[in-house]
Amino acid sequence: MCGVVGGVSERNMVPIILEGLSRLEYRGYDSAGITVIGSSNKLARQRVTGRVEELAKICGNENFRGLCGIGHTRWATHGGVTIDNAHPHFSNDKIALVHNGIIENYAPIREELKAKGYEFKSETDTEVIVHLIHSLYVTNKNLLLSVKEATKQLHGAYAIGVMCVDNPDEMVCARLGAPLILGLGIGEMFFASDISALLPVTQKVVYLEDGDVAIITRAGYKVYDAHDKEIFRKPNISELSVTQTELNGYRHYMQKEIFEQPDAIAQTLQSLGNSFNTNVFGRDAGKIFKQIDQVQIIACGTSYNAGMVAKYWIEDFAGLECRVDIASEYRYSKPPKRPNTLIVSLSQSGETADTLASVKYAHELGMTNTLAICNVAESSLTRLSKLSILTQAGPEIGVASTKAFTTQLVVLLYLANTLAMTKGHLTSNDAEARIRQMRCLPQLIIDTLKLEEQLKLIAKEMEYKQHALFLGRNTLYPIAVEGSLKLKEISYIHAEAYAAGELKHGPLALIDKEMPAIILMPGNLLHDKVKSNVQEVLARQGVVYLFTDTEEDVTAKCHRVVKMPENIAEYLLPIIYTIPLQLLSYHTAITKGTDVDKPRNLAKSVTVE
Numbered sequence: 001m002c003g004v005v006g007g008v009s010e011r012n013m014v015p016i017i018l019e020g021l022s023r024l025e026y027r028g029y030d031s032a033g034i035t036v037i038g039s040s041n042k043l044a045r046q047r048v049t050g051r052v053e054e055l056a057k058i059c060g061n062e063n064f065r066g067l068c069g070i071g072h073t074r075w076a077t078h079g080g081v082t083i084d085n086a087h088p089h090f091s092n093d094k095i096a097l098v099h100n101g102i103i104e105n106y107a108p109i110r111e112e113l114k115a116k117g118y119e120f121k122s123e124t125d126t127e128v129i130v131h132l133i134h135s136l137y138v139t140n141k142n143l144l145l146s147v148k149e150a151t152k153q154l155h156g157a158y159a160i161g162v163m164c165v166d167n168p169d170e171m172v173c174a175r176l177g178a179p180l181i182l183g184l185g186i187g188e189m190f191f192a193s194d195i196s197a198l199l200p201v202t203q204k205v206v207y208l209e210d211g212d213v214a215i216i217t218r219a220g221y222k223v224y225d226a227h228d229k230e231i232f233r234k235p236n237i238s239e240l241s242v243t244q245t246e247l248n249g250y251r252h253y254m255q256k257e258i259f260e261q262p263d264a265i266a267q268t269l270q271s272l273g274n275s276f277n278t279n280v281f282g283r284d285a286g287k288i289f290k291q292i293d294q295v296q297i298i299a300c301g302t303s304y305n306a307g308m309v310a311k312y313w314i315e316d317f318a319g320l321e322c323r324v325d326i327a328s329e330y331r332y333s334k335p336p337k338r339p340n341t342l343i344v345s346l347s348q349s350g351e352t353a354d355t356l357a358s359v360k361y362a363h364e365l366g367m368t369n370t371l372a373i374c375n376v377a378e379s380s381l382t383r384l385s386k387l388s389i390l391t392q393a394g395p396e397i398g399v400a401s402t403k404a405f406t407t408q409l410v411v412l413l414y415l416a417n418t419l420a421m422t423k424g425h426l427t428s429n430d431a432e433a434r435i436r437q438m439r440c441l442p443q444l445i446i447d448t449l450k451l452e453e454q455l456k457l458i459a460k461e462m463e464y465k466q467h468a469l470f471l472g473r474n475t476l477y478p479i480a481v482e483g484s485l486k487l488k489e490i491s492y493i494h495a496e497a498y499a500a501g502e503l504k505h506g507p508l509a510l511i512d513k514e515m516p517a518i519i520l521m522p523g524n525l526l527h528d529k530v531k532s533n534v535q536e537v538l539a540r541q542g543v544v545y546l547f548t549d550t551e552e553d554v555t556a557k558c559h560r561v562v563k564m565p566e567n568i569a570e571y572l573l574p575i576i577y578t579i580p581l582q583l584l585s586y587h588t589a590i591t592k593g594t595d596v597d598k599p600r601n602l603a604k605s606v607t608v609e
């Protein structure tokens with residue numbers, strides 16, 4: 001969480017940093033700050049609690065400019081949301097620093113520095129880094145060396161950008177466990193948490209590795225690896241463009257991303273090709289898929305919900321046992337060490353701290369057949385895993401994940417079928433039929449998006465609700481979970497999801513005429529079972545919002561029925577039933593007037609534990 005950006009240039013860095021910060025705001029938006037080295041070689045700083053927009057207002061002063069600068073947008077961890085805790089932090093008005101991550105051993109370092117006379121002005125863990133660097137700089141007078149020595153003493157995660165008034169032509173950056181890239185311009189050089197921040201100035205980037213320390217000047221960059229060896233990190237040209245990260249006429253990123261799903265899925269399908277082919281997962285995938293006898297999925301949040309759907313597919317199609325764990329649980333659990341396990345990690349960002357730690361943990365346990373399904377090329381997760389595959393969703397900026405989820409489902413469905421083929425559970429005729437069905441997805445989603453007006457009506461009824469219950473069975477159960485997560489995340493309505501069969505085991509006690517029950521009832525094998533659950537809710541005056549493709553007696557008694565597209569292949573249902581639930585939460589948030597793209601207390605990329 002938190003976004004960092006900065007650089008050394010031949011032009012004023014203030015507008016570049018402000019633009020970068022607004023593009024990084026999805027990472028945290030409690031407070032923001034910027035520091036430049038001004039013409040008199042002094043540090044000049046502006047900080048606000050709140051949004052980058054507010055920061056921009058106070059940076060308008062002509063005199064607030066500099067060719068060397070750093071900026072930060074914060075998601076508070078250590079210390080409340082105050083100006084003093086906002087970055088950049090200074091040491092002795094000489095060195096300024098921005099940081100994303102958490103320093104776990106900050107307390108003893110702080111005590112040592114205090115004993116040396118350093119005065120702390122914030123409650124953050126970050127302030128120890130800047131004073132530590134300063135304490136080393138006092139003797140060695142070399143910023144690069146000081147950062148190298150200081151980072152050796154830090155435990156935890158960091159992506160930092162540091163500058164010193166003694167040399168406004170250079171800047172030092174370092175990363176461990178938090179993302180950081182360099183951006184290469186002509187006569188200017190930048191750093192940032194991710195490429196989106198730098199797209200207006202360059203598409204040429206260098207991905208730093210864990211343990212790297214880099215020095216940048218207008219003329220170039222040098223990188224030193226974790227063993228302090230100078231190393232060449234090759235520049236890459238990003239395929240992302242500025243327009244991909246803009247609203248392009250939509251009111252919110254979430255809305256844009258919901259409506260981009262037909263395209264995102266079409267792109268993802270195109271990247272997968274016309275048959276179930278192990279090669280798309282990486283060169284060794286064929287060999288690995290043959291070896292494995294179970295699958296372990298690891299993820300957080302929405303990505304975890306996608307994993308829960310995949311469990312049904314993998315066990316059904318490929319006959320392989322599949323476990324799904326929340327990454328923050330898996331990393332501290334004691335799973336059986338079974339080397340023939342395919343460890344599948346799911347992540348939109350590829351930077352989620354718990355997911356990364358879980359994959360590392362699996363490696364330590366000897367389970368090295370790791371596959372990352374991720375939306376960001378060159379993310380920490382893809383680089384960490386033996387095999388990787390990208391969802392082609394394009395940048396997802398809204399905190400609530402939408403197109404990343406449905407494209408993950410597409411890749412997982414493809415994976416389940418590829419495993420089924422490898423294990424001899426899928427005939428080539430069935431494989432062709434499934435590929436054909438999957439190709440219908442973009443059009444099916446276009447049709448489903450047309451339900452929007454009905455969902456706006458339901459959203460209006462949700463406005464004053466305190467609670468909501470989501471129910472589904474089989475692959476629609478994780479979709480109920482995902483629907484409830486979306487609703488609570490952006491509209492702040494308490495929502496819970498249950499496997500519909502669990503109703504009688506407790507949640508039925510919650511049903512009364514105030515409780516909306518959102519029930520997913522496709523006309524599939526379990527239709528009659530869900531129908532009984534609908535009856536149970538109706539018998540207790542529950543308010544049923546039914547999502548179904550069938551018409552029958554029970555629908556007449558429901559408060560509202562959303563008629564879903566008919567004749568959809570069973571395994572495509574979870575993808576299609578996700579769409580109206582996304583629209584429902586989006587419009588409920590709009591009705592309630594919450595901040596859809598930046599819901600309170602949340603950040604897009606959870607890079608801390």
Ligand code: AGP
Pocket residue numbers: 300301302303346347348349350351352355399400401402486489603604605606
């Ligand atoms: C979903 O709407 C959330 N914002 C959140 O649960 C998210 O899916 C989770 O933090 C995992 O992120 P990742 O996919 O980038 O790893």
